[in-house]
Amino acid sequence: MNENIRILRPFLRGLPIIILAMVISVLMAKKYLSYVTPMYESTAKLKLADIQEGVPSANLFKDFDVFATANKIATEVEVLKSENLLEKTIAQLPFNKEIYRKGSLLSVELFQNSPIQIKSFLSAEGYDKRYQLNVLSDKHFMFYYPSAKKGIAGSFGKPLVIKGGTILITLNQPFIQSKKELKIIDNYEFEFLSKQKILDKVVKNLDIVPVDKDVPVIRINYKSNVPEKAALLVNKLAETYIREYIENKFKAADTTVDFLKEEIDSSRRRLSDSENNIQQYRDQNNIINIQQETETDLRKIAELKIQQTNIKMNLDAVKKLNGYISNGKKSFLDLAPNFEAFNDLLSTEMVKGIKKLQAEKKDLLLTYTPENEKVKIIDQKINDLIDYQVESVKNTEKNLEVKYNEISNTITDSEKVFVGLPEKEKQLEILNREFNLYENNYNFLNTKRIEAEIARSAKISFHKIITPGVASKTPVSPVRSIIIIVAAVLGMLGSIVLIYIVHMIKAKVNDVYTIEKNSTIPIAIATPFIRNKEKKETVFLQEALQLDLKGLLTDKGCIVISSYNRSEEHLFHSINLFQAFQKQGRKVLFIDATGDAQPQLRTEDYVNLSDPKYTRYTQKASRIEIEEMMKSYDLSVLHNQSIQDGSMTLSFMSLATQNLIILDSRKTAERIITEIELLKDEFHLPNMWFVLNRAGYNPSVWTEIKKLLNRYLKNHK
Template structure:
């Protein structure tokens, strides 16, 4: 805490300077604000069309704005910043000339508040971007000045005036003059016609176009100008031109697209018709109605025929086996037991039944008659007829089945011929159909886009809109008076603080006990404060004399040397008052004066004067012997020493002392003096050295120092 207070002492001491500097800084800032040209800012907010959300996302408005796209906001910002769009905006605004009322310190642009109107035509760009002077001397006459020219040319209002590179026409703004009763017309003016490049640079310098948020399609257009009306006019006009340009661009794009689509539709229609004819010719040539259906029908027919063929084959194989079985019997037909599964017609079944009946009857007859009997022979004849008929029937059935099988095989072969070359036909037809579908889709797509483009062409609307038009600003954005005044005050305060501490550390005085203890191991015996009232001096030094005795610095028959480093006046105050204090205690004090400053002030019985020049060549023993002789009748000896840095005998007297005191003045003694005394102590082994800090804790105000300096030099 003490360390913080010690650091803040220069601050508190220099507080008047800080306050004075802050006040001067504030006054200077206010003076600056009176002459600086203020800048005004106007802002317009523009909402971009978003085809993904909101009204434009509906189907109807999508058709109206078919060429709108969800471009990035950054792209639209760059469009707004483009020289093309800014140039279109400037073409609609009267910003190409500037008229100023000339003042002693600064000129003020008048814009629409000008009592004069100036028009000009130029045949050379050299006449542009120059600040011409104009002095109105009457309601009819003026004086024209070229830049940096003191010689003027007289002209008259309403008459063309020839200048280098063009002609200008100046006349009074009668309507404005009549509306302002106290308007001062006769005055000094300046005017300038701006080239397109300079005007663009001036706008781009103060134009700022940013998005409100990266995810919000709203753009903020800002412009700063020394004329508030100019800023509002420009940002509003730029937003308006942007929307108009968007509509015009959309119309041009739609119109161009409609023309292009019509040409493409005609071309696509021809290709589509050609493709239809190719398909028709190919189907007529190949007798194709519907390949998938025809192929499916033929495949079903062949499959059915193959099934019939398989069934017939099974029946044929069975009848062949039956016929072969009967043939192998060699006339023993009736002894066979054939499988008639392949021969199952009703007639054969009845014949077999009859044959079995006749066989049974024959067996019955053979029980009665012989085989030669007529009845038996009749039965045998019947059996033979039936058997022969059956065998022949089986053969005929086999032949019939074989014929059907052959015909069925031929029919299957004929049906399969329909698939010969079918993949190639399908391939060609697929190619033709693919071309047709491609041309048809292209034709339909182009017609849809043509309709969309015609809708977009006829719908001259845009969903970009100004949601917050700019207004004329009444308060300048720069300079901001409060901020400039505050900053000036802060800079003045910090500047003065830095200067105070620079001076403080550059002076590097002892200041306080902490500085002594930081730089030296020599102890501080006593610290004497700055005593303003003279009557308090005696009481204070009596206390210090007592403290010195209690601390062991004062001994019986002791020799105390009081010194300072640069000037004896720095320790004279302590020498004088300590001598008086010790005497007041009742001590017999011997005063040894090495400077002559106590001459005729002390009784000669208690005084030794070594300031005479004869002592400059004396040795230590001379001084020591004389002091010892005098000390026989005294209790204490105090040597008022020379300045250590200047006196030739200062170190000698310090070597004679039993206690050495070096006085340091907190306001005058340099910090490096402490180190110098420390080095002397180590080099000469001076006995019992201590410091006395004079004016301890004294931190005079700047006014006090200034007052003292003034008195010092005034007295001189």
């Protein structure tokens, strides 16, 4: 805690300087603010179209941007910063000339509040130069080139030819009439700005940033010394961006419509050619519907093959029967059961007739012999029927063979239809595929043409200004409160640094800690700063008691009081300790090695060693004389010369039983402590103690200034 207080003492001592420095800094800051040109900022917020949400995602407006992908915020920011867009914006704003009312220290741009109007017809030579105008009356003025002392007389409303072109200066009567107390006669400055200079100024003060990387909103900020300019630029830039977007969209849609129309005409021709090719191919190959025709032919062949199979089966049975009959004609009735494939009604009746005749024959044979006419007639009838039946089987076989051959030929002819069918199907599939391709392309192009025509007709933009810029009434720079606070803080910090630098450069013995840090010599007493004479006696009586309690006051002892620079620095302690010892009832001798104490001490117990009778003594004789005088007293106080200047200082210090070295907290340099330490070791001085004068004294700067002023006045009286 004591260490913290010790560190803060220079700060507390220099507090008036710190306050004064802060006040001066604040006053300077306010003076600066009164002359600096304020900057005003205006902000406009622009919301970008998002095709993933809202109206643009509707089917009607799905491709309004002509196949565009999602907006990239960073890309749109760069578009807004582009030189092309800025040039188009600037061309619509009255930023090509600046008119200032010129003051002694500050010039103020008038912009739309100017009592004069200036029109120019200049070449490139006349731009980017600051011309001066001194209005003499409501009719006449003086024109000055930059840095020129001689002017050109001119009149309002009459063209003035200058280097680089012609200018026409007139009075802004509507504005003048609206401001009855307006001062027209004054000094003005004006400048015609080139396109590049305007662009450089705009780019310098323009800031375009997205609100958030995931939010399609862009913030357009612009700073200007005229608030109306800032608001005009951000709003016009946003409007130009939207208008440019609409124009580009219209141009793209218009180009797309023209392109689609050409492609549609070409696609229509190719589609018509494809239809004709299909028709021609069908006509050449007699194709109506390949699939249905193929199915019909296959069904027909299948039915013919079934019939062929049935006939084949019957034919095979008849051939087999015919073979049986040929081989066993005499036993015809035994073959009759094999007439499976020959079972028509006539054949059946004939077999029945044969059997009936055979039955009759058997009956006749019971009565007649085989040679009987009746038996022979029956045998003849039976043979006739058998021959007829055999011939019938042969004819049936021939008929079946004819049918079988006819069906086989028909099947063969029907199967000829399928020869080359895969090639026909392949060619027809190719033609159909080509037709479908052209048809799909034609339909797609027509759909896109309709959408592009809608986009061309709908001159709207889904980009929109959600927050227009307004003219600010409060400047953004300089920020008065911040500048004043910073000036006060800088004044405070600067003064604190200066105070501590001075404190370190002076390096005085400020407190007990400094002595203890730099020396092994102990501290006998620390005398506080005594403001009242009444307290002086009490303080030194207490210090005399402290010396006694520490065992420094021995019988017949000699206390030598010294200082380093000047003997006046320890005279105060020498006199007051002497008087304090006397008040304690001691018989004390005051030995003055300098003679400084003689005016203040009127007592018999005073010896002035600067008296001529003592100066004639040798050093040894003086020591003997002093020792002889001290024998008659309980205690002796020797007011020594300064260590730096005295010739007998070390000699007197060697006589002492106790050596008190006075250090002043406000005057003695810190390095003196080390020098005294070295002096003690070099000359082996006995019983050396430090006494800190004005311990804990930390006077304010005002006190020091007051002392210096009093000293100055005293020296110049």
